[in-house]
Amino acid sequence: MSAGTTPPRVLVLGLGNVLMRDEGVGVRVIEALETGYRAPAGVELLDGGTSGIDLMDTVAGCGRLIVADAIASASAPPGSVLRLEGAEFRAWLRTRLSPHQFGLSDLLALLALSDQAPTRVTLFGIVPAEISLGLELSPIAAAAARETAARIAAELAAPARAHAADPAGAAAESFGAWDPAWVTAPPRAGARAG
């Protein structure tokens, strides 16, 4: 986004470190949404990685924020997708159960201080199965990422892409191992040929 653009009505933000397998599941949800669905006007998808305050300019002023992130849970088994909103979400922020919470909770607090917090925040928390060095999601987390993408798409009434009969399934193939689109398709023709 460039200077002067209006903030999106809805921002879907995926958080996580893709170098640590399921830790990066939130980012994979964004990939699944990008490849499998057409985002309606006013909906922006963003791979936030493990950033915190760097996201402030993007999150500031958006009407609704949907966050996908890995979440630790004592009761829910790996692959569970937990949807938290309102008081539940605020309680979760206080318990430090995500490695990115320092970033996210600080970000939201700072936005509140400057009157630019989103009016509604929803968290889709995915319980990871495998957190270790590597680019591939565990099969359990990959399925949960597909499920999460489908649920977010349904909430936003985002239609599936026409070319894929099973959009979530098609998306899943794209993130077996993390390989961002611009690695295989360079931003400038010729930049990578050689």
Next chain:
Amino acid sequence: MARRLTIDPITRIEGHLRIDCEVDGGKVTNAWSSGQMWRGIELILKDRDPRDAWVFTQRICGVCTTVHAITSVRAVENALDLEVPLNAQYIRNMIMCAHGVHDHIVHTYHLAALDWVDIVSALEGDPAGAAKLGATLSDYRANSIPAITAVKEKLGSFVGTGQLGVFASGYWGHPAMALPPDVNLLAATHYLQALEVQRAANKIVSILGAKTPHVQNLAVGGVANPINPNSQSTLTLERLFAIRALIDQLKDFVHNALITDVAAIGALYADWTGYGAGVTDYLSVPDLPLDTKGTTFELPGGFVPASGIADFQAIDSYQDAYFRDGVAESVKHAWYDYSGPGTALHPFDGETAPNYTDFQDDGKYSWIKAPTFHGKRAQVGPLANVLAMVAAGHEPTTRHLNRLVALASQIAGTEIPLAALHSTIGRIAARAVRCAVLLDSLENQWQLLVDNIARGDFDTFNRPVFPKGEQRGFGYHEAPRGVLSHWVVIRDGRIANYQAVVPSTWNAGPRDDNDALGPYEASLVDNPVADPDKPLEVLRTVHSFDPCIACAIHLADADARPIVQVKAL
């Protein structure tokens, strides 16, 4: 009675740094710095295409994405002896300057300031008094009574509802908090204004990097920003002038609020110029290349030994052998094993084989390796760079430093010598100076880019060619937290070895092969601690380095547990 103090995690932002101190008689007598998760970017990059490495390295850390991306392409370009078009150098330089300005503003206000500024006391401040104080420091227009009153009301409602939120971890009312309420209120006002201002710096990175937080415009051999003054989809004059306007916003704040706040707060905590020196051999690297080969730079860098800036040794180019041959990493006290004799290895020969033992005070106790420069520990960061730039006679650095020191001396009512920089406060002051220097450089690089385009040069990319056989390269960058270097060994077009020696490795590393303390550890010894249960003073010194351990280590810590533990020894 001696007591053992453990603070884990020590960072407000992500990253897992544990600090252990022995405290006796109200001061620290021994210290250990430990990274609590292990890194393995080297293992992920092995056998990959060197042109893709930057995409992965920018995922090492959520704070320094850009920094790792640019250093990675530099390392590969160095291995290939690949020149980088001037436009690409200028665009990268602008991204690095804007990122640095952003990082220094955020660190100073949102991460370090609350160790010194008492937010609860700010609520007792008088807006008229704070405005009057502000007027004596600068003519910053946002120091008005209405602006300060509005901030006070906002803070009051925030704290009043129990929503301390981001302020929850502060040691409000701690005996070491020494600022009068009006000063706290003025600083709190700038804390809130800085939230808006930092976004201007972030916008510059977004415009040039095509996206934030992960830039997409890099390539080994240049940048992927096509330049065409007549096309809307490229780097247009309109976009360049949007950047120009953002630079002006940043200058007003940095010159008239950040520099003056640091001078005033530093003067009021003048006793802290006596703590936290630690390792006083300093390493920094030159940055902002001005030619295609990296032989001339806008900002100097090099080694400043403890004996003083008169003995400064410059690092001169991307081929500099003094830098290249000087770096090694020890694992005697880190949770890794080296093959062979086990002594420190040069990064080209670096190994990443974990060997976790448990926390052993005299043995291994950290996931961070201990780097050395020609066998010595070195402190890195804005202070190291500012000292090197002063030693090299860099005019903007000297000018901004003199202004800050003169203002602080005036407030303190005594002449503050250059030696006061070797301290906890000195690191914070140097960061403010470097922020102003980077802003000048951002403006200059903008002009260089515009002038070069005006001459009809639209080149942004040279295609890399990978010969058969082995090439070795290193890339360095004077990042917000100091020297960052990436080291790559390429064999038949694939990565055979890759090592990242990050700033927080230099500063937060454990003891080395000679059992010499790392910079964090050394800086903590003799640090005062009034109350081991509320170790504000320890946090002041560690935070002055701007710790960001996510580079070295990153991962979940799912258990909620107390951050500070104290036990009797």
